[in-house]
Amino acid sequence: MLHTIILSQKQGQLRRASLQSILAIAFVLQMFGVVGLVGWLSFRHGQQAIKELVTNLHRQAADQVSHHLKDYLSAPKLINQINEQALQSGAIELSDKDNMGRFFWKQTQLFDVSYINFGTPSGELVGAERKSNGSFGIDLLTRKHPGTLYEYAVDSRGNRTQLLNRYAYNHRLESWYTNAVRAGKPVWSDVYEWDGMPGVLAISASYPLYDDRAILIGVLGVDRVISDMANSLRQIQPGRSSVVFIVERSGLLVASSSSQPSFALTNGQAQRIPASQSRDPLIQATAVQLANQFGNLANIQFSQTLEFSIAGEKQFVQVIPWRDELGLDWLIAIALPESDFMEHIHANARSTILMCLAAFFSSIYMASLTSRWLATPILQLSQASKQMTEGDLKQNVEITPPLSWLPQIGEVEELATSFNRMSGRLQDSFEVLETVNAELESRIEQRTTELRNSLAEKEILLREIHHRVKNNLHVISNLLDMQADSIQDERVLSFLSDSQDRIQAMALIHDHLYQLANSGLIDIDDYIQRLVENLLFSYSEVNGNVRAILEIEPVKLAIETAIPCGLLINELVTNSLKYAFPNHQTGEIHIELHQEIGQKLHLYVWDNGIGIPDNLDWQNSNSLGLKLIGLFSQQLRADMHHAFANGVFFHFAFEPLKYNPRF
Template sequence: MIPTPLQNNDRYTRLLGKRSLRVVLIIPFVLQVVGAVGLVGYLSFKNGQKAVNDLAAQLQREVSDRVNQHLDNYLAAAYEVTEQNAFAITHGIIDPNDSERLGRFFWKQMKLFKTIGYIIYATPSGDYIGTGYDLYPDRPQTDEVLPRRYGDRLNRTYNLDEQGNRIGIAEVIKYDYRAEDGYKAIVRAKRPAWVGPILWVESPDIISIGFGTSIYDKNNRLIALIGVDQRLSQISDFLKQIQVSPSAKIFILERNGLMIASSSSEPPYRLVKGTAERLKAIDSKDPLIQGTAAFLMEQFGDFKKITNRQQLDFQLKGQRQFVQATPWRDQYGLDWLVVVVVPESDFMAQINANTRNTILLCLVALIVAIALGILTARRITRPIERITQASEEMAGGNLEQAIKPGNIIELAKLTNSFNSMAGQLEELITGLEDKVKERTAELADANAEISALNEQLQAENLRMAAEIEVARKLQQMILPKDEELKQIPELDITGFMEPTDEVGGDYYDVLRHNGGIKIGIGDVTGHGLESGLIMLMTQTTIRALLQHQETDSTKFLSTLNRVIYDNAQRMKSRKTISLAMLDYHAGCISLSGQHEEMIVVRSNGQIERINTDNLGFPLGLLTNIDEFIGQTQVQLQSGDGVVLYTDGIIEAKNDHRQEYGLERLCNVLSQHWQQTVDEIRQAVVADVQQHIGESKIRDDITLLILKQK
């Protein structure tokens, strides 16, 4: 009797795959070694990371303490100088009426205290004597205002020689120190107090802070004010000298976020329209400082809420950063924040080296384990290979194989299985061929179905492309034509629109109505077919409102918003549109709605910019926007004009990701304003295209220019 073969043994093949016995014997050795070495390496790596965390926290604490101590010592100069001068004047050691001697005394103090930038003596009657760096950041001078001596309130500025003696007047201007905010603040405080910090107007690289105290007589009447301006720039120099790690940053900021000092080379100010303003940490161009400040604001909501030392970490561009924020305060009201941020990568070099060593050891152990496994497997598999060879002969059709069973029970069972295989082989092969034919037929049917679906998909794509082309043509058809614009006698008008997709989301229109002209320009969020549909809704609704004689700007925009909002809700669309509406009549333009700034160009090329943020609200976002709608008016003379545009122009980027910008647009308009509106339009479009270069246009571009005849 032929033994019955084992059933369903193919599931073991699918589960384990085909493996030789040698591989099966070797794999356990390899897995054990790799697992052990890998576990050791992983634990070593995690312990290294913990050590890095502890080291970073300890290092940041030491650096913060060192910075706090430096601030204590650094700013103590202001206390000491102010206290010395108040004592010297109240005890008659220095006569404040001797202005030259007082100025030399101040000069000597500045030589002794290098961080002091200016020393002041002032009285309620208007006397003022100050020595320090005023007109020049590197050359001290003496200022004096003495009404009782000179009979005027002029500030006389004297240059000083190397001994502090006056060598000539550098400047004479009218000046009253009592009008300064610093003087008023110290008088109000009635105790030693800080004022500032501020940027030096002449040298914005220098930040200084004022410290002063009031002097009173026995009747508690104010007789004088003593003060100093102390430079804070040297604090940055100190921070740069601290060696924390290669990429670490230390910075100090006020609780309002303004920078005091940092270890970065970035200046403590930025230029805004040509004027120096103090730099906020979240506006820093140093990515580590900016990222850390943004993280702290997100974590606490306000720098003022950091009341004690905070040890934190965060991710910046996929890299972990350790940050410690420590408050620093003094007895006279200063309240700053010392922040130390260290990238984890600065400490991971050695750990990564250890990881590489661990991987190398794992590879060596793997090779050794494979070698030992091969030797062991060979001794076991030799008897089995003889059985395998006989099995291959039988699989080739030679079923007359006689294998003598060995002494191993498992091999004897395998021999019996081979003997039973010959009778069943033919039946098995025949059944297998039938299954192959059946499967081939199934595959052919599936292939035919896929081909039919592919043809259907191609037809659908052609249909959609045709529909989009129709939508694009419809959109172009409803835009005002040049011959329409030329029929307006009061104005020269020209327009331009270029969508980034087949269907754009920008809108503009010029309509005559009841003796006036209605002008609209808008920008739907995004672009494409859905944005184009919102644009068509806007254009249609505006014309309908005009036909119903709606002239009130608030009702006009409110109704238009409601229509777009209801339709967007029905479409389940999140699209909105920023829209500005202009009503022109007899040289007067009434503007309402929120959009980009409206540019007014006078006949001489002078530019005026009208901000529309308070004149409306994006349409389609809220059900009712009546409370946001406002209106403003602009009067046009002959040669004056208005330029409207969408953000696709000012936000157009070149290959360096630099935006075209509103300033550049204004410059081009001013330079070409004496030309015709068509020539102005061509100049603007050409300049934008030159800026973009080979870059892809990423947003719809729309421009509308009108000029009073």
């Protein structure tokens, strides 16, 4: 609806007018009378430009896809070269799996790739993964656990922390490994489905490494998810209804800009499909036309163009071969419906109409005047708003037209009035908020100080308790040591020595708790290491040829679990040192502690000593050490298994006991 604008020049007074009316009159005057002529000219010239436009769009899209493929697939090749040089120079060692894992983890943060790994012919593998949720992980497959891949979480420095998963895996059967070994040079793997993620297709750049004797050391691999290329191809496709797709010489789809997937899901597994079987009708028809015209896609050795119709609509297609130095040989196909070009032609016609309007002096004059008329008050409001965002709330806007005879714009004047009221209210509100905020900050600071002081007092008290307990246990141990100096009975001396070891095991717990800032949990790996070292030192004169082999996962345990677990290990290791290796025999004592994903702990202790006689009923034995093993196992509520052939073997499975808070 148009409203009449009344200008009273005789009285020189400003009248209010609707902004909607002003815009409508300005644009109607510019558009009136020329739309038909300009539309006809635009259509005539557009028909002549279709062929040139098709060629340009094909060339631009093909160049963009080629550059995108080159950039998208360059990172895996670069990473393999970096890792090959790092291995050759000794920057990373094949034997140092932890350092290799951290090295790969850093690269997953620097490069947009999904997986970096190194697999050996002996079955070992180290890998670093960038997951779809943005987290990272490190995978290990070792000789000790052949065929089982361990997946770990990592901390901020790339160190392995929690064991997340374990599953059967043999990389020597995967195409990224077998293709590289078969070729004996850097190659690409086949396109494959990502393990455990249906619908995610990836490709791996593989790099075999050989020693000076041409013996295979292992294969480097970098995985790149290619199903993500669909989003990039959608941005490249030159028209709304056009489609860009990449196909192998075999006819299998690699990626496309279509909303239809490049694969079919069968029983939860992604199966790649030929382009001729795609659910996208344009891709399917294009693939059929290519097969009919060239027979085999392998016959396309340079850029080709063709035209065909679908339901009476002409389609323009260009096919370009794309290759790289590692053996990829794909075809890029770009299909453009004619209707997309007509939209361009119509758009050009509309643009021509607008340009023709500029020829009219009246349109130029009114556009300039209207823009000043509208921009001046809006600019004043914008500048005042900017000052308010910078903290100056004392703003008052007065709207003045650029020319004295122009009327005020009613909507803008009302907006300025509302703005001035809002500015005043904001000033009042911010003053109140500043007062309340200052009071709250003072209260929070006071309460924080009180809580910090209370917490510090409790921490000091708890550390002092652990310190006193540790000192008292050392006093008892020293008293037993002094008592042993006056006793000649070897049996009594043995009892005193065992008691000292048990006291030292408990003292180590309180020593750990005293040193920790948060006195609640024990690093069990460090504790067991120190406990076993103390026992080996104590019996070094009797059995100096025995060594301990420890494999302890980094687990934190509460004191309720750590004390009986430590005393249990103390008894088992002490018995092995005393009885398993007579006459200074050489031997080994193995201690392993692992934690399942469900928090259950598994403790293994075994030796290769002389074992326990078959006729000995160890559970009903008078030996205090054997009785204590049973008692500590019961205290841990552990399931215990044992074997006495070829040495002594114990296995304890138990849940960590519930931690009781001290405050």
